[in-house]
Amino acid sequence: MIKTAQLRSLLANYKDLLATDEFASFEKEVERLLAYYGDMLAQLSPGEERGRKVHALINEQEQQSSHIKTTCQKGCGACCHLEVEITRDDAIILANSLNDGLDLDFVRLRELSLRERLDSAWAQGWVVSNRCVFLGPDNACRNYANRPSVCRKHSVVSPVIECQKLGGKPVPKVMPMAEIIMSAAANQADNDFASLPKMLQRELDRRQIEEPVLPLPTRLPEEIL
Numbered sequence: 097m098i099k100t101a102q103l104r105s106l107l108a109n110y111k112d113l114l115a116t117d118e119f120a121s122f123e124k125e126v127e128r129l130l131a132y133y134g135d136m137l138a139q140l141s142p143g144e145e146r147g148r149k150v151h152a153l154i155n156e157q158e159q160q161s162s163h164i165k166t167t168c169q170k171g172c173g174a175c176c177h178l179e180v181e182i183t184r185d186d187a188i189i190l191a192n193s194l195n196d197g198l199d200l201d202f203v204r205l206r207e208l209s210l211r212e213r214l215d216s217a218w219a220q221g222w223v224v225s226n227r228c229v230f231l232g233p234d235n236a237c238r239n240y241a242n243r244p245s246v247c248r249k250h251s252v253v254s255p256v257i258e259c260q261k262l263g264g265k266p267v268p269k270v271m272p273m274a275e276i277i278m279s280a281a282a283n284q285a286d287n288d289f290a291s292l293p294k295m296l297q298r299e300l301d302r303r304q305i306e307e308p309v310l311p312l313p314t315r316l317p318e319e320i321l
Contacts, residue, residue, distance in 0.1 A: 097130065098282045102268065103275035126276065133280035142286050144192060147185030147245075150281045154248045157274040166251040166269050173235030174259035174266075175250055177226040179211075179218040180292045183281055186244035187295035190230075191303065193242040205229045205300075208293035221262050228292065244292065245281065249274040 099107070107126065111119050133153075140146040182190075194200060208229070211217060218226060230239040237243055251269045258264035282289055289295065 097279070099279045100275045100282070102270055103272070103279055106270065106272060106275065129273070129276045130280050130283070133277050134283055137281055137284055142284070143185055143188040146281070146284070146287070147183070147189045150183075150185065150245050150277060151248060153277045154245055154274050157271045157277070158248065161269070161271050164253065164269055166253055167256050168251045169256070171235045172256060172259065173227075173231055174222060174256075175247075176228040176231045176235070176237070177222045179214070180228070180244070180246055181289050182244040182246060182292045182295050183287045183289045184295060184299070185281065185284075185287055186246075187292075187299040189242050190239065190244070190292075190296050191299045193239055194300075198239060201229055202300075205293055205297055208291070209297035211291070211293070213290065222260055229296075245278050249278065 103126075107123065110122055114122065137146055137149065140149055220226060228237075230237055230243075232238045237247070249271055252259060252266045253269050254265070254267040258266040281287060290298075
């Protein structure tokens with residue numbers, strides 16, 4: 097079963113810290129919750145409906161942990177220069193949002209989508225070539241209402257400079273339930289995931305094939321006959 101990196105890390109840490117029987121009980125509860133949310137999401141239509149439900153569930157977890165103060169502020173944009181992985185549901189929501197007139201640099205999107213997973217270019221951090229295609233000139237998200245699941249749950253409790261400097265060591269705010277929910281979403285049979293540029297480009301390409309902007313004529317123009 098697919099698990100997010102933070103959920104895998106949490107399980108590994110607990111395995112080292114807890115007694116064998118305690119860890120077994122904890123792991124069993126995690127598996128129960130994964131199955132619970134997996135079954136819940138399986139009842140929903142893939143794409144907008146299921147994706148919005150995941151967003152709502154993660155928003156709830158964020159609100160419940162609001163007492164844990166983070167150092168993230170609007171306009172930081174550090175994490176918007178990383179290889180952010182999203183699900184197909186997230187990509188569908190983002191693609192749908194483009195119908196509202198949001199401008200997008202499609203050339204840059206295509207270029208970023210061609211990068212291999214874990215491409216070394218992402219390790220350069222805060223450089224212009226790594227900027228998310230939805231990041232505005234003020235370093236704020238231009239599509240905040242439709243941001244993917246991972247963007248909703250990601251925040252840090254360490255000083256901002258740790259995110260901005262190359263080789264920094266930011267400390268993420270961990271929300272175990274959010275990690276479980278995201279893992280359950282990633283395990284849906286038709287909900288694969290990859291980097292944001294790759295998933296969004298794939299969805300846009302699919303739509304271009306199924307619903308071309310300039311459809312082929314059903315018959316030859318009269319002047320050609």
